Amino acid sequence: MQHPLLGDFIRKCRSRLLWNKNLEHQQLLTHLDEVVKGNNGDHVSCDVFKDAPSVSSRGHQGEGVGVKLDPAEAPVSELRIVLVGKSDDRKTKLCDIILKNLSSRLQKQREVISGEWRGRPLTVVKAPDMFSLSVEAVREEVKKCETLCSPGPNVLLLLVKPSDFTEENRRTLKFILSLFGPDAFKHSMVVMTEKKRGTQHTVNKLLQDCGGRLYNMFEDKHQLLMQKIENIMRENKETFLTFSEEPEHMKPALNLVLCGRRGAGKTSAAEAILGQTELHSVSSSSECVKHQGEVRGRQVSLVELPALYGKP
Known part of the structure; x- marks a missing residue:
């Protein structure tokens, strides 16, 4: 203009x-x-x-x-961002990129950083590592994130290290986002924390869920990052996310148990159900093995029992 x-x-x-x-x-x-x-x-x-x-x-x-x-x-709407990821060091580094050339009116706390971006109030919340927490603990942390940037975040930045981003990590991240409501992925962007992207299937699936929105943190391009964040704000008409105790949009989990003789094809059945290949077989083991996956938007947990009796 x-x-x-x-x-x-x-x-x-x-x-x-x-x-x-x-x-x-x-x-x-x-x-x-x-x-x-x-x-x-x-x-x-x-x-x-x-x-x-x-x-x-x-x-x-x-x-x-x-x-x-x-x-x-006229009041200017506030920009509220939550950083979600495992590494606190990488979240701190991403904060530094966001805060580059920020207004001098900067207030830092342990979990929250407040400032101003182009005349717009800015709040950044560094969420703790929630990937190893219990379901109830995750709920409490998400609720805390909402409180720290009340009335709720406009943008979620998902920090991902492709080399160790497993399918279990993706499912956990999806559960975390489900607590922000059904539109959480529309407000989210994947942030790659390392240069090697590889061909991780789990990362590609996460990118699809986020509409292909991606920022490479190792490039350290402040203007590009802020432009992408503002695009998310604009696409969502500056709306925000709120904590959802029981996500209504999530289908109930399905728990299955497979049992049978040795060599009866339990592992093959598990692979067919979950749409996965090369699952660990328990044909020669005396312990149960649990497999997990997502089938048509539903979380599926499948326990494969060892051979309980006889020969095939």
């Missing part, structure tokens, strides 16, 4: 812009409907008389949303 004042005005309108030339009626109505939905159906009222009560179109007092006439005083 060549005109700085006009560009600033458009940014205050959350970058909502339509060109009158060749504008179709249906397109205009669609954008207006998006504005209404983005404000949860609320309306604005002119505070000409400061002492006068706000009256809605239904005739009830106190339901209107007051708005000041000076656009320069």
Whole structure:
């Protein structure tokens, strides 16, 4: 935008812009409907008389949303980011990239960093390593993350080291994100912490879930990172995520047990059910082996028993 004042005005309108030339009626109505939905159906009222009560179109007092006439005083929405990953050192390094050239009004705490980015309040929360915690402990940590960046994060940055990102890690990460609600992946971006990406199938699946959004941390490009973060904000209309105690969008887990004689094909059956290959066989073992995977959006745990009796 060549005109700085006009560009600033458009940014205050959350970058909502339509060109009158060749504008179709249906397109205009669609954008207006998006504005209404983005404000949860609320309306604005002119505070000409400061002492006068706000009256809605239904005739009830106190339901209107007051708005000041000076656009320069319009509030700027806050940017709230949560970093999710195993390594605290890498999360700290990513924080340093985010905070590069940040406003001098910077406040650092152990888990939360607050500052300002292009006139927009910024909060970054470093979530602890939740990959080895119990389910209940994970719930408590996610709830804490929401509290630290209340009313909830706009963006989730998922730090991944491709060389040791296992299928179990991916399932755990998916559970963590499920506690942020059904739209968590729409607000997420994968952050590669090492240069070697390889051909890890688990990483590719995570990238697909995140809509292909990716940032390579080793490139250390601050402007590129912030641009990608702002794109996520814009794509989600600056909405935020909230903690969900019992994710309704998650299908209940399925627990299976396979038993049979030695050589009866239990491992082959497990591979067929989970869609995986080269599972560890227990044909010559006296212990149970547990396999896990995701089948059509449902978490499946499968216990393969050793041979309990006889020959094949």
